[in-house]
Amino acid sequence: MSELLDRRAQKKALTRAHVRAVAQELFAERGFDAVTIADVARAADVAVQTVFNHFSTKEELFFDGRTPWVTGPADAVRDRTPGMTAHTALRNYLVALVRGRFGALASVKSRTYLRTIEGSDALLAHERDLIHECERRLTEALHEVWASPDDRDGIVSQDPATAATLTAATWLGAARALIIGQRSRVTAGACPLEIAETLGQLAERFFDAAIATMPAFEEEAGAAVMPAVEWPASRAS
Template sequence: MGDLGDRRARKKAATRELIRTTAHRLFAQHGFDTITIADVAREADVVVQTVFNHFATKEELFFDGRAFWVDGPATAVRDRPAGVDVLSALRSHLLRFIATDLGSLCTAEQRGYRATVSASETLRMYERGLVFEAEYRLADALRESWADDAEFGHVVPSDPATSAPLTAALWLAAARVLVVENRLRVADGHPAAEVAANAEELADRLLGRMQAGSAAVTDLRTPLSTPARTRDRRVS
């Protein structure tokens, strides 16, 4: 039964990868909005239901394997080395993300991916939802991880429930603005490597100042009790 289960798992993974690579190729060639799930299924030689067995929506299929940044900040905070404070871990991660994202624009594949997103209002809306999801996940990680920071003598917020979502929103917004604005510079013809290096240097200064002045956020305390947070109550 073990071998049979392994074969089934490998076959399922191979089918998923075939659907994803086929879809990404079609989206790159013809645009996201003009390609249907039926087109993807036909090109991959599977039935439509097989596509939906792996991907709930066409948008999910498009971003599959391309949105590591949704979990990245939260993972960087949770998996930081012992003794490294939360904001230092987050700062290091965002600097790497900015440099990598902008540097990758030297490839035709990445430029095509960004052009496809820009050309589709549906994808832009979906990506905005992913941005909010990244903030939610980072806020959860900050709330959990600040408790660990206290054990190492690091300064922690007086009210993590208030400071966590504010920190997540401010830091991710800063990184996002730097990435989006500098993508335009690459589109205008500036070398991607040069733009990435300049953006990383600017981000290091900006995030450094935000970290140094973090007390403006971490000292906040709400006079009201904090309501229970559940995903279905979050409103973006």
């Protein structure tokens, strides 16, 4: 029985990979909006329902296997080297992400992928959803670090939820501005490797400055204490 289940799982994985490869080739050739699920099924020689068995939407099919950055920041925080702070691990990951995303655009395939996204409102909207998911995951990872009594990362915060939310929003917002805000330069003909280096250096300076200028913490019992955020009381109407 176990061997049979293994064969079925392997067959399912192979079918999924085949459908994805065929679909992504069609998207690159024709553009995302011009390709239907029926086109994908026909080209992959499978039933339309088979496509939907593996991918709930056409957008999911397009991005499948292409977005390690959705979980990357959270993974960098959780899997950081012992003794490394969450801020440093996140800084290192985001700097590498900025350089890597533009360095990859030196290939024709990656530039085609970018042009396909930029040419579809549906893909741009789904990309924004993925960015929000990335932020949610990072917020959770940072909160785990700063709220745990056994792993506070050197910071004892009276409000770890707010600290995590603000850090995830501002740091990912900066990375998003560097990547999405600048990628049109590549489609306009700029050298992606030069952009990768320039923006990589800018990312280094930005995140290093962010760490250096973090709010001063009061030393208490050998650890830094972040003051709790005091929200203004609501006024009666």
